[in-house]
Every structure is written in C-alpha cells, then in structure tokens.
Amino acid sequence: MIRVLLVDDQHLIRAGLRMLCDAQPDIEVVGEADNGREAIALAARLSPDLVVMDLRMPGVDGITATSRILADRPAVRVLVLTTFGDDDHLYPALTAGACGFLLKDAPPAALLDGIRRAAAGDSPFSHEVLKRLVQRAVHARAETPRMPQGLTAREQDVLNLVAEGLSNAEIAERLHIGVTTVKTHITSLMTKTDSPNRVRLALFARGV
Known part of the structure; x- marks a missing residue:
C-alpha cells in the first residue's frame, strides 16, 4: 500500500486527488495539507511514502516544504503536481529533491502511474517537461x-x-x-x- 500525503491550497484539487486515489486498491491517502508549513508537520507525524506537492501556496511554498521534508525524512518521495511547468519552478523543485514533476492537466491514468512510479523509486515527468529539460541541457552543456x-x-x-x-x-x-x-x-x-x-x-x- 502506497501511503500518500496530498498538499495543495485548493480544496477542490485535493478533493479530486483524494477521490482518484481512494478508488485505487494500492493507494491510501493518509493526510491532506493546504500549505507548506502544514505539509512539513504532517509528513513528520504521518510518515507517508509519497507526498504529492503543489508549488505555489501561501506562506511556506512547495519548494521550501519539499526541502525541509526531505531534510528530516530522506526516504520520503516528493512528486510535484503543479500548473506551472516553467524553468523557474522546475529546477528549484528538482534542486529541493523532488523525484518527479507532473502538470495538473495530466490525465488521471498518467497521474496514478506517476504516483506508483515515484513510490517505486522512478522519476516520472510530464512529457513536455522532460523534453524541455533535455533540450535545455543540450544547449547548456558545451562538452559531452x-x-x-x-x-x-x-x-x-x-x-x-x-x-x-x-x-x-x-x-x-x-x-x-x-x-x-x-x-x-x-x-x-x-x-x-x-x-x-x-x-x-x-x-x-x-x-x-
């Protein structure tokens, strides 16, 4: 069973994610947080296997929360789920330790696959994000x-x-x-x- 903590400041988003996860026999939502500060506290108390993390939230944002959660519990996997797939969000999230980066317009099946892959140790990325990541690296590196x-x-x-x-x-x-x-x-x-x-x-x- 994959124990998941949902973090998003929009109640409707969390409700939809919970409904999607609760319908799966191998995924259990153990908690919800609407800001980074609460996410840090719940991660310490509930010890989830995976945190599905929004990035833009009031107070403590998702990037800061990711860094602090992983500093305390390195075994926890953090999967970013965000509307913002630009470099200003992608690279700081990866630097903070996120294992994957999915966009909120991902189909439900892709999101569930991402949750399972992240929990299993893989690094799921939305196709367009991974493509841009590779393209940027190609231009940034002069030597092979x-x-x-x-x-x-x-x-x-x-x-x-x-x-x-x-x-x-x-x-x-x-x-x-x-x-x-x-x-x-x-x-x-x-x-x-x-x-x-x-x-x-x-x-x-x-x-x-």
Whole structure:
C-alpha cells in the first residue's frame, strides 16, 4: 500500500486527488495539507511514502516544504503536481529533491502511474517537461562527458534504456531481468557517473 500525503491550497484539487486515489486498491491517502508549513508537520507525524506537492501556496511554498521534508525524512518521495511547468519552478523543485514533476492537466491514468512510479523509486515527468529539460541541457552543456570506464555490458544496456525514458519495470521486461536487479544496476550507474538522480543519469546517457 502506497501511503500518500496530498498538499495543495485548493480544496477542490485535493478533493479530486483524494477521490482518484481512494478508488485505487494500492493507494491510501493518509493526510491532506493546504500549505507548506502544514505539509512539513504532517509528513513528520504521518510518515507517508509519497507526498504529492503543489508549488505555489501561501506562506511556506512547495519548494521550501519539499526541502525541509526531505531534510528530516530522506526516504520520503516528493512528486510535484503543479500548473506551472516553467524553468523557474522546475529546477528549484528538482534542486529541493523532488523525484518527479507532473502538470495538473495530466490525465488521471498518467497521474496514478506517476504516483506508483515515484513510490517505486522512478522519476516520472510530464512529457513536455522532460523534453524541455533535455533540450535545455543540450544547449547548456558545451562538452559531452566521456563514458566512465568499467561499465559492464548489462549496465550499458540499462543505461541506454534509462536514456529512452523507460521505467524500472519496462527495463526489466525489455532485458528479461528482475526489477530489483534493474534497481541495483541503476544505483551502480549513478555512482559510476556521479549522477545524483535518475534524470541526471538519463541526461548523461544522452551525452548532454
């Protein structure tokens, strides 16, 4: 069961998210917060697996709340769900430690998939956000990093599929290996490439 904390200053948004999540057998909404300060307190008290975090809220915003929640509880996953997909919101959220970034116009199925992927250790992004992230990195980096020495053939296979944006489960199916094995390879790849998160690993694999 994925224990979720919903954070959004709009009651109707929270109500819709709760209804969507409550209809799923593997997702439980354990709490709701309408501002960042309350989110920090509830995350400490309820220990959710995942926080679905809005960014623009009165008082303590979602970026500050994300940073403080993860400072206290690094194992918690924070998935941003926002109307604002611009760089001024995206990059600060990633710097704060958010594991994924979805836009509020995402279809319900995509949102539920994002929640499950984030809870499983993946980094879900709306397609247009990920596309812009890669494009910006292409223009920002003048040099292509050299591939590290010592990658196994299987690690190279996994790295190539990460670059394609596949989830752990999809990589496991493609390579006919277990999801746990995929996670082990990705952890090793992040260490060898000095990538702090999956997004940076994907960008590294693309040579940007």
